[in-house]
Amino acid sequence: MSAGKTTGAAQDVALAIRGLTLSLPRNMERAHAVSDVSFDLRRGQILCIIGESGSGKSVSANAVMGLLPRSIRVAAGEILLEGQNIVGLPPDRLREIRGRVVSMIFQDPLSALNPLMTVGQQVDEVLAVHGVGTPQTRRERTLELLTEVGLPSPELTYQQYPFRLSGGQRQRVMIAMALALEPSILIADEPTTALDVTTQAQILKLIRDIQRRKNMSVMFITHDFGVVSEIADSVVVMEKGQIVEQGSADKVLKTPSHPYTQRLIAAVPHLTGQNRPALDVAASEPVLKVEGLLKTYRSGSAFMGTLREVAAVNEVSFDLAAGQTLGIVGESGSGKSSLSRLLLKLMDSDGGRIVFEGTDIARMPEPEFRRLRPRIQMVFQDPSASLNPRSTIGRILTVGPVAHGTPYAEARDEARALLKRVGLDGGAFDRYPHEFSGGQRQRIGIARALMFRPKLLVADEAVSALDVSIQAQILKLLDDIQRETGVSMVFITHDLRVASQICDEIVVMHKGKIVERGQPSQIFLDPTSAYTRELVAAIPGERPDGGGRIALAG
Structure with missing residues (x-):
């Protein structure tokens, strides 16, 4: 299609898309990336x-x-930029x-x-x-x-x-x-x-x-x-x-x-203003009890006068009951992810205790902790990076249990059952990670974590990069699984709307410290900390209507 000036273009339109169709390569799930799309972007x-x-x-x-890749081409339509068709330039x-x-x-x-x-x-x-x-x-x-x-x-x-x-x-x-x-x-x-x-x-x-x-x-x-x-x-x-x-x-x-x-x-998740219905779990000792946990990052040299210390986790204490979900919220750099790595012993703490099912694991040597590791599992933020691209989904799910002594046939049957439980068909077992969408890969990550039937599940920003509709499905899946299995969860997120939907109790972290703790209704409707009030005020679509904002339907 040749480039050229288009007459009669509206003066107040900066960009006009007219009948744009972009073809995808053969054997894709649909023929066109976009089909007959038309819209205007007005000036200002x-x-x-x-x-x-x-x-x-x-x-x-x-x-x-x-910037289209070579595999996608413009099959029809115009892109009018300041009145000029740029298709074919x-x-x-x-x-x-x-x-x-x-x-x-x-x-x-x-x-x-x-x-x-x-x-x-x-x-x-x-x-x-x-x-x-x-x-x-x-x-x-x-x-x-x-x-x-x-x-x-x-x-x-x-x-x-x-x-x-x-x-x-x-x-x-x-x-x-x-x-x-x-x-x-x-x-x-x-x-x-x-x-x-x-x-x-x-x-x-x-x-x-x-x-x-x-x-x-x-x-x-x-x-x-x-x-x-x-x-x-x-x-x-x-x-x-x-x-x-x-x-x-x-x-x-x-x-x-x-x-x-x-x-x-x-x-779209909203602050509910209500607390989550509690699971019917028999009262017992906390599954997890954290006391005075410390972690300081150091860089530079004291001798050269360039030593820099950052208290990533500073005197953090909380407990988590069986079948409950504890939300950890805060900005980037607040210490949330550092806390998750400490809980899984992916790095050593500088002080404090991590009591899991009555045993302090903070100072436990790695060979001794290895027998407990299957009982503490993690759902990572980026499923693309955490799944081996060279392994089939079946191998990804079974390799851990097999390494811990489970017969392959038993692990295979458990993996197929879990894939079905998280909403994937049986054919997923023999496919590779790149063949799935982001939401499907996150479901695979959840299935992998559940292969060991853990007592504690740590979800680190598990839905932060997903579409709101996929996000809602994953949150419902986690809620259903928790109610079926009674697994306890530490749910780390920067999205307070998500935390209000899935958490029984919420901890707010700021610069390595806990500044507030309570049930969702208290944290979001009546926060006592100025920092928590700032977080709530920054949630898109949740502040009181006015000042040019538009309320969502419903």
């Missing part, structure tokens, strides 16, 4: 595109950026447009940033590639951008490598790179998915403030209607490559007409 507005994984959101954004013309006219914030800043270049070099490179300024003026512009996006100590951040920054700081670097050439259109692909609620609120406010100040047009891709209610002017809802509903944010969020939109909104 924020358009949210929402849908589950595989709905076609990100591939549509990549088509606008000219040569690569050099697309490079001129990319960054100057339209720019993109990617979902995972850690993989999008070059680990071998400093932050300053990466922002400078955006300017240099487009021939902007001298090295001195580019440095000044980079420092100005780092300041604009709210990064602390811009001079120091300029010299840092991405791994030294937090997730929220890396996302701010990505925003600085996207804004470097002051484009008229900004595409943000799930920029807040894996961030804690306070960092997410900061990034949303930053994008909204920059959009208003520069009168930019923003295409914001997300799967969370709570985020949509915070920032959207208009909404496009996609399912399996097609648009099922679109309109103003007020109309779509308050009076959704399509059943799929209604299901997505219904799946």
